Amino acid sequence: MNAGKRTHLYNFHQQNAKMTLFAGFEMPLWYKGIIPEHLAVRNSVGIFDITHMGRAIIEGPEAEKFLNYVSTNDVSKLTALSAQYSTLCNEKGGIIDDFVVSRLEEEKFLMVYNASNRAKDYEWLTMHAKKFDVKIEDVSDNIAMFAVQGPRAQETLQKISTEDLSQIGRFKCGWTKLADIEVFLSRTGYTGEDGFEVFVWNSPISNPEKAMKVWSSILEAGREFDIEPCGLGARDTLRLEAGMCLYGNDIDENTTPLEARISFVVKFDKENFIGKEALLKQKEEGIKRRRVGIKMIDRGIPRKGYGIYKDGEKIGEITSGTFSPFLENGIGMGYVKIEHAKEGEEVAVDIRERRLKAEIVKLPFYQRRGDTVILYGKKYPLEEAIKIIPKLKA
Amino acid sequence: MPEEYIVPENLYYTKEHEWLRVQGDTAIMGITDYAQKSLHEIVFVDLPEIGRKVKQMESIGTVESVKAVSEIYTPISGEIIEVNTELNEKPELVNQDPYGRGWIAKIQPEKLDEEIKNLLDPEKYREYLKALE
16 A cells, blocks of 8 residues: 555554545554444444644634634624634535534634645635634644444543533533543544543554553443444544435535535524625525435445436436444435435436436434434434334434 | 465466466456456356356456455456355455355356466466566
8 A cells, every 4th residue: 555644543453454545644444344343333432533634723803703714604693612614615516525613712722624625724714814813723633533433432532521410411521531631522523423532642553552542542431332443444434324424425515514414514594604605695596406315116226426317317326335233224415406305206227327316315314312313314213213223223 | 563374276277367267168267366366355256147258368357355446357268157155245245265065157158278378377476477576
């Protein structure tokens, strides 16, 4: 493999995982396998090294004003130690990146964005920051970042945490010590499960001991719950089931948040922001295509680039697809012409010159919030979901 | 993680990692240990239709893992006379037993003697795998 950038955990990954090159990083694709790792997160807990993601600190008297200008969501609504999902858009309303921003202090924010967009985002942010009293610092190489995800995530971390983690609600953040090491936590993730993202501050890659200690302490704490280290393979299948977009597949500069069905991140009632005019125009005129969930009826696995058809006419294309290890069915997402973007619509996916039957379903395919499960967009109590999904364990 | 691959004797191999076992006047084919290990966690096998006439190294189906799709090429020309329908329910058999219960198709060969020269013997296939490492 061509040598790429390495994270603090490189030795662990290299010894235990099948490696892959992703966004310039040598990352674990899987350890035991995508399926057992995926199931561990759905039924118990898993840990991911996501240090490859981009991180920046936005600080200064006009930090809020700046962020509200470059992003589509309303940062002024963020109280201290809260997080928000948002997008950076260009003037045409196309998505430059999607990201999560946390308010650390009144005038200090942490932005977490896609590994593949590190350079682009930093450049875009610094270019627009010139007009504001704000400082942007790329801290990607100074903070290690792990995701601990699954119904047993809180229990796992609580064992080694000095603070009461039940006090940190969904999309809230806080500081604690894990195994005597100061970390920042946010109750966020990319799996459709409860869980935390763990930021090991002041932890340069050249000096990996602190990050390694946090990682191994979490693995040790999670052992009684059969925690699995998880690679990028399971990260992708989990986010897909949860109906979340992957930048470069499901969203890019040619798609808008309205088309991507993440319009909740666009707040038209706030002051001016980049892309507002174009997005407003698109909202008024109506979108022509929209992101939908695709569930195979025939046996087959939809993959990126496959055509979606209705009555012989091409109505769209798959942007992400896989075999769902948990629901045990071919699932995907893609964009279809707006008149076909309705739940229950039967369509065909062109899989190697064969038109296989599929259905448009509501997203997410699967998501769990405590004792409530969403399956193909419909809510069920956990006990009932267990009867429907053979792989779901109490 | 260095891997060891099983390459049984008495089989013929393709450079696309299929194997062929000649049994009397018919032949059975599947994908090799190397192929199943590269794919990992096979979740779907798209089998050819019975009765289909195929040409040597024509794509006759696919094997899919969670992440990837891989074509299955027939090592010889002939007619598909049987397929392993057990794989519809248990595609993981290809991982567990690639040369046995994970077989893909049975073929009535058309010109076996001529085409077998295009295939690799176990020794040559082992050398080929070594070169891939």
